[in-house]
Amino acid sequence: MGDDGAAGTVFRCGDQRTRHSMITGSRACRCFHGRHEPPTTAYLGHRIHSGGFGQTARTTEPWCSSPSDEGPERLPDVGTQAAHGTCLQPTRRRRWVLWLAPLSCPLLHRGWALVTIDRFTVSSYTGAFMEDVTLYPRVRQDDAGPIEGKESASATPYGGQDVTNEGEWNSLEYRTTGSLFRAPSPKFYSLCESLNHRYSGRFPGGVLCAETETDIVEALAWCKKNKMRIVPRGGGHSYAGFSTAQDGLLVDTSKMRGVQVDVHAQTVTVGPGVRNSEVFQALQGTNLLLPGGRCPAVGVAGLVLGGGIGLATRQLGLTCDSLISTRVATSVGETLVCSSDQNYDLFWACRGGAGGNFGFNTSFTFRLHPVDTVTVYDLSWDWKEASTVLGSIAKLIDDETYKKVISCQFGLRTRGARVYAQGIFFGSAADARKALTVVTAAAKPNFEFVEERKIWPAMSYFYVEAGSDPYLSKSIVSNSALSEDTIQALVDDMNSWKERSVDSFASVSFFAMGGQDAEVSPTATAFVHRNAHFIVSMTAYWADSDSDSVSNANCEWLRSLYSKLSYRLGGAAFQNFPDPELVDWWTAYYGENYSRLVAIKNKYDPSRLFEYAQSIGNYPRV
Incomplete structure (x- = not known):
C-alpha cells in the first residue's frame, strides 16, 4: 500500500517492495510483509528515548523508499551523532523516509514514527500498527518549510534557540518552587505536546510547572531579563497551537488548580490551571451555575479570556460577562487586581481580548447564577432532512419568544448523527416540546430525547472530551440569519465530502447567540461580537497515521467550504476558535475594539514578552 505525498512514496508493511529499518534501542531488524528478520548492524544519527533518554540508535544500512517509485535505496553515510539535535544531512538534496519502531515514548501513543529526511530537515509523526516510538531531531529553520497538514517547527526541538546560558536556567529553577523541565527530559516532551497534533513539534527552551503566583512573577522577571518570550498554558486546547511554545519559556499551570466556592456570596474563585471539570465538580450539589463550555478538559482561563x-450563553451571557475580578501579573513587574473598580482598562481587555496577550492571569473570580430545573433536549435526523431541519432551527433561534430561554447547538457531520440539534431549555419539558414543535413538525427526528433535570445533571449530559488527532478548524461569527441559499450551499458542500481514510471526517456546528449575550454593547468589553446571530465552527479531521495526501485534501476541502460560507455570512471570526490561516485576523476577532486593545497591550506589556502569531499588536504593528 503506498501513500503518495509531495516527497515521493512511503511503503508500509504489507507492500511487496517494503523493507523498513526498525530501530529498537541498539538493535535493528528488517520487516518483510510484517515479519521480523534477525537484527543487522545499524546506523542512524538520532538520539532516541527508550526507557531513558540518551541512547543512540546506529545502523549501517537502513532501508528506505526513494523519492521515486524505484524501491528502497541505502541512506548515505552521514557521520556519527555529535551533540543532541544534530541533523541528518544526506549528500544529495532529496528526501528519504524511514519507519522506526518500537520504543517507549512520552508523546506518541501506539504508533509508527515516519521520519522524513531532506538536506536539512528531519520531522516525525505517528502512524499505526506498532508500539510506542519517538525521536527528537533537529529542524533547521532556513530549510525546513511547512509540511501541509502538519505545522513544521521553526527551530530545534531541543529547546529552541537557546538565548540563555545554563547558569541562567539554573537561576530560574533556584528562584521558583515549581519544577523546571528541559530537553532531554522525557517529561519535557510530554508537557510540550499540543492537543491538536497538527502542531506537534513545537518545543520551548524550557517548561516551568508553576505552583504559586510567585513562581509566575519570578518567571516573568527572568524572561524579561533574558529577553525571552513567555507562554502561559492552562488547558492547552488552543485550536491553533498557540498554547504550545516554539522557543521561549512555557509556563504550565496544571498544578495551580484551586477552586473556592462561596455559596452565600454566590461566587467562585479559580486558579489559572483550573479546567471546566474542576468547576463542575465543585458546584455539584448546588443550584449555582457558571456559564461555560461543555468540554471538561478545557481551561477556564482560556475560555473566559476569549469570551x-x-x-x-443565551440565558446568562458569556463566561466573561460573569467575571467579577482577575489578578494579572504583568511584564513590568506588577501584580494587579483588575475589576470594575480597579485597573478597569485591563479588566476590559481580559473579557474577550484572548489569552496570552497582556499579562499572566493568576486567578479569576466569577459571579454564579442560581438555576434549578431545566430541560435537556437532543435530536437527530436522517441526512435527507438536512435542509429542512436547518431552516426550521434558523426560525426557532430567531424567535424573540425563545432567545433567552433556549440554547441550541446544531449542525451537520459526515458521520454518526449527521443532522443534529441539542441544548438546554430553561423551563419545563412540556414547554420545551412546544418550542421545539417548529422543528420536529417540519421533519420527524429519528432520535428524540427531552427530559427535565437539575442543572448539573443537565450540564453533564453534554460533556464531551476533545480529541487529540490533527485537525484544521475555521470559524465565522455571523450577524445575519441563516438563509435558505446558505443552507443549501452548505448541504451541497457536505455532500461533496470524501472519506479519504477511516479516521477522516468533517463537522459544521452552529452556536446560537443573540440572547443575554446581546444585551451588552460591543464596546463594553473586548468581546465585540455582541450582534451575532450565531457562531459557526467548521472542522476537518484526520489521524496521525494518515498520509499527507489525506490531510492536504481534507484541508483544501475545508478552505473551500470556508470561502463559500464567509462570502455569504461575513468575515468575522471567534477568537476562541483561532485560525492561523486567517489573513485579517485582528479585524475578524476584535473589530472596532482592536486599537484600544493595542493601547492596553503597549501599556502593560511594552517589552512584548507575551507574543505569538496572532497576539495583540503583533500585526499590524502599532
Whole structure:
C-alpha cells in the first residue's frame, strides 16, 4: 500500500517492495510483509528515548523508499551523532523516509514514527500498527518549510534557540518552587505536546510547572531579563497551537488548580490551571451555575479570556460577562487586581481580548447564577432532512419568544448523527416540546430525547472530551440569519465530502447567540461580537497515521467550504476558535475594539514578552 505525498512514496508493511529499518534501542531488524528478520548492524544519527533518554540508535544500512517509485535505496553515510539535535544531512538534496519502531515514548501513543529526511530537515509523526516510538531531531529553520497538514517547527526541538546560558536556567529553577523541565527530559516532551497534533513539534527552551503566583512573577522577571518570550498554558486546547511554545519559556499551570466556592456570596474563585471539570465538580450539589463550555478538559482561563460560549450563553451571557475580578501579573513587574473598580482598562481587555496577550492571569473570580430545573433536549435526523431541519432551527433561534430561554447547538457531520440539534431549555419539558414543535413538525427526528433535570445533571449530559488527532478548524461569527441559499450551499458542500481514510471526517456546528449575550454593547468589553446571530465552527479531521495526501485534501476541502460560507455570512471570526490561516485576523476577532486593545497591550506589556502569531499588536504593528 503506498501513500503518495509531495516527497515521493512511503511503503508500509504489507507492500511487496517494503523493507523498513526498525530501530529498537541498539538493535535493528528488517520487516518483510510484517515479519521480523534477525537484527543487522545499524546506523542512524538520532538520539532516541527508550526507557531513558540518551541512547543512540546506529545502523549501517537502513532501508528506505526513494523519492521515486524505484524501491528502497541505502541512506548515505552521514557521520556519527555529535551533540543532541544534530541533523541528518544526506549528500544529495532529496528526501528519504524511514519507519522506526518500537520504543517507549512520552508523546506518541501506539504508533509508527515516519521520519522524513531532506538536506536539512528531519520531522516525525505517528502512524499505526506498532508500539510506542519517538525521536527528537533537529529542524533547521532556513530549510525546513511547512509540511501541509502538519505545522513544521521553526527551530530545534531541543529547546529552541537557546538565548540563555545554563547558569541562567539554573537561576530560574533556584528562584521558583515549581519544577523546571528541559530537553532531554522525557517529561519535557510530554508537557510540550499540543492537543491538536497538527502542531506537534513545537518545543520551548524550557517548561516551568508553576505552583504559586510567585513562581509566575519570578518567571516573568527572568524572561524579561533574558529577553525571552513567555507562554502561559492552562488547558492547552488552543485550536491553533498557540498554547504550545516554539522557543521561549512555557509556563504550565496544571498544578495551580484551586477552586473556592462561596455559596452565600454566590461566587467562585479559580486558579489559572483550573479546567471546566474542576468547576463542575465543585458546584455539584448546588443550584449555582457558571456559564461555560461543555468540554471538561478545557481551561477556564482560556475560555473566559476569549469570551466563553456554552450551553447557557443565551440565558446568562458569556463566561466573561460573569467575571467579577482577575489578578494579572504583568511584564513590568506588577501584580494587579483588575475589576470594575480597579485597573478597569485591563479588566476590559481580559473579557474577550484572548489569552496570552497582556499579562499572566493568576486567578479569576466569577459571579454564579442560581438555576434549578431545566430541560435537556437532543435530536437527530436522517441526512435527507438536512435542509429542512436547518431552516426550521434558523426560525426557532430567531424567535424573540425563545432567545433567552433556549440554547441550541446544531449542525451537520459526515458521520454518526449527521443532522443534529441539542441544548438546554430553561423551563419545563412540556414547554420545551412546544418550542421545539417548529422543528420536529417540519421533519420527524429519528432520535428524540427531552427530559427535565437539575442543572448539573443537565450540564453533564453534554460533556464531551476533545480529541487529540490533527485537525484544521475555521470559524465565522455571523450577524445575519441563516438563509435558505446558505443552507443549501452548505448541504451541497457536505455532500461533496470524501472519506479519504477511516479516521477522516468533517463537522459544521452552529452556536446560537443573540440572547443575554446581546444585551451588552460591543464596546463594553473586548468581546465585540455582541450582534451575532450565531457562531459557526467548521472542522476537518484526520489521524496521525494518515498520509499527507489525506490531510492536504481534507484541508483544501475545508478552505473551500470556508470561502463559500464567509462570502455569504461575513468575515468575522471567534477568537476562541483561532485560525492561523486567517489573513485579517485582528479585524475578524476584535473589530472596532482592536486599537484600544493595542493601547492596553503597549501599556502593560511594552517589552512584548507575551507574543505569538496572532497576539495583540503583533500585526499590524502599532
